[in-house]
Amino acid sequence: MRCPKCGCVDDKVIETRASREGDVIRRRRECAQCQYRFTTRETLGVGEMVVVKRDGSLEEFDPEKIHAGIRHACWKRTVSAKQIDRVVMDITRRLNNLQQREIESKRIGEFVMEALQELDEVAYVRFASIYRRFQGIGEFIDEVRNLSERGDVPGAEAGHEP
Numbered sequence: 080m081r082c083p084k085c086g087c088v089d090d091k092v093i094e095t096r097a098s099r100e101g102d103v104i105r106r107r108r109e110c111a112q113c114q115y116r117f118t119t120r121e122t123l124g125v126g127e128m129v130v131v132k133r134d135g136s137l138e139e140f141d142p143e144k145i146h147a148g149i150r151h152a153c154w155k156r157t158v159s160a161k162q163i164d165r166v167v168m169d170i171t172r173r174l175n176n177l178q179q180r181e182i183e184s185k186r187i188g189e190f191v192m193e194a195l196q197e198l199d200e201v202a203y204v205r206f207a208s209i210y211r212r213f214q215g216i217g218e219f220i221d222e223v224r225n226l227s228e229r230g231d232v233p234g235a236e237a238g239h240e241p
Contacts, residue, residue: 082110083117103164120164128174131183140182142171145191152206156199166194200226 081088089111096105104121128140146167153163170190174182188210195203207222 080108080117080119082113082115084115085110085113087112098164098168103168122168122171127180129181130187131181133184137181140174142167145170145187148206148209149191149195149202152195152202152209153199154205156202158199158202162198166191166198170194196226 080090082090087110090108091111092106093109093116094107097103098105106119106121107116108119109116122142130138130140132138146163149163149166170187173190174187192203192207192210195206203226204222208218211218211222
């Protein structure tokens with residue numbers, strides 16, 4: 080592994096842990112040159128899955144992109160790294176179960192939105208604003224109203240406005 084601080088490729092593994100489900104191995108590493116400590120995660124490869132992007136281009140499926148998007152949406156929320164890892168594993172598992180070589184990015188985005196809607200409503204709206212390319216505050220308000228009408232926003236059932 081290349082050290083994210085100095086770029087050295089010589090490191091030692093300090094600690095190794097497997098997730099409860101056994102899908103991810105977390106390794107704490109220390110750079111031999113600058114002694115910087117960092118974490119890596121190893122996951123089972125997901126075959127030959129290719130993502131068809133909005134513009135029609137193809138890209139190799141990378142669960143880390145889902146992880147980064149969810150982490151960004153959950154920034155400063157009370158969502159743990161463990162919860163995010165679990166969501167990414169669930170989405171990856173769902174995609175593998177589709178048994179399709181090519182998967183549209185739209186489908187992945189919908190899976191992420193479903194998961195975030197259950198996990199954290201603010202993270203859901205944050206992700207939706209980027210995924211659906213909101214152009215103004217009105218689209219945010221509409222999305223929150225839609226959540227409220229479905230009863231997905233705390234306090235909505237008591238007649239509170241979002």
